[in-house]
Amino acid sequence: MTEKLLLDERFKDIEYNLNVIRERIFNAAIKAGRKSEDITLMAVTKTVDPVFINHAIEYGIDLIGENKVQELLSKEEYLHMDNCKAHLIGHLQTNKVKQIVGKVDMIQSVDSIKLAKEIEKQSLNKNVITNCLIEVNIGNEDSKTGLDLSVLEDTIYQISEMKNIKIRGLMTIPPICEENELNRYFSKMHQIFVDISSKKIDNVSMDILSMGMSSDYETAIINGSTLVRVGTSIFGQRIY
Ligand SMILES: *Cc1c(COP(=O)(O)O)cnc(C)c1O
Numbered sequence: 001m002t003e004k005l006l007l008d009e010r011f012k013d014i015e016y017n018l019n020v021i022r023e024r025i026f027n028a029a030i031k032a033g034r035k036s037e038d039i040t041l042m043a044v045t046k047t048v049d050p051v052f053i054n055h056a057i058e059y060g061i062d063l064i065g066e067n068k069v070q071e072l073l074s075k076e077e078y079l080h081m082d083n084c085k086a087h088l089i090g091h092l093q094t095n096k097v098k099q100i101v102g103k104v105d106m107i108q109s110v111d112s113i114k115l116a117k118e119i120e121k122q123s124l125n126k127n128v129i130t131n132c133l134i135e136v137n138i139g140n141e142d143s144k145t146g147l148d149l150s151v152l153e154d155t156i157y158q159i160s161e162m163k164n165i166k167i168r169g170l171m172t173i174p175p176i177c178e179e180n181e182l183n184r185y186f187s188k189m190h191q192i193f194v195d196i197s198s199k200k201i202d203n204v205s206m207d208i209l210s211m212g213m214s215s216d217y218e219t220a221i222i223n224g225s226t227l228v229r230v231g232t233s234i235f236g237q238r239i240y
Pocket residue numbers: 044046067089090173213214215229230231232233
């Protein structure tokens with residue numbers, strides 16, 4: 001096949017995949033007695049070539065997520081972002097904060113006071129307010145980033161004092177586990193999300209609960225997710 005045909009084929013795959021995912025989101029929302037408009041579909045674009053990302057954007061994607069600062073910045077000039085926002089969803093090192101603040105609409109992976117302080121400092125320098133989600137290590141796994149539940153609330157109170165950071169909600173990546181256990185993790189996250197919302201902390205608006213990826217976004221939606229981060233199911237297997 002010629003390159004052009006291969007490209008067309010992948011474009012069609014992306015369109016087909018997006019149709020399927022939107023339908024599944026719709027159905028999961030109905031099942032949970034929710035409105036599908038209340039659930040945002042993020043296309044996770046790590047390792048994906050800008051030509052395919054732009055195709056997904058043309059096909060209605062209005063939010064993309066990247067893991068790495070460097071990758072995000074290097075793709076930026078090739079992407080058609082007029083009607084699309086970008087979030088950083090991967091672990092962020094303090095020394096990279098300066099490069100990313102002002103470049104993304106949200107940082108979903110805030111997991112320490114130290115990191116928040118640096119985001120605050122750089123946001124102040126650039127005179128911007130940076131939207132952030134607090135990443136929670138819901139499975140209490142040593143291998144994972146994210147805050148432990150034991151320090152979550154206290155950390156949120158401390159970050160809420162930082163004037164150039166706006167906490168918008170929580171993000172999590174649950175352990176790899178079977179459906180029942182997964183339901184427990186997601187529903188626990190939702191409960192924590194509601195708990196913290198109810199405290200009405202100044203400068204904190206709990207409106208985003210970011211959970212669910214290709215393998216589990218329907219389960220996440222059933223349990224109250226408002227933002228699902230889907231990569232492989234849209235673009236196919238990642239080639240590193
Ligand atoms: C890669 C990634 C995703 C998407 O994973 P898929 O399984 O490809 O859907 C979601 N969230 C984060 C934080 C990721 O790093």
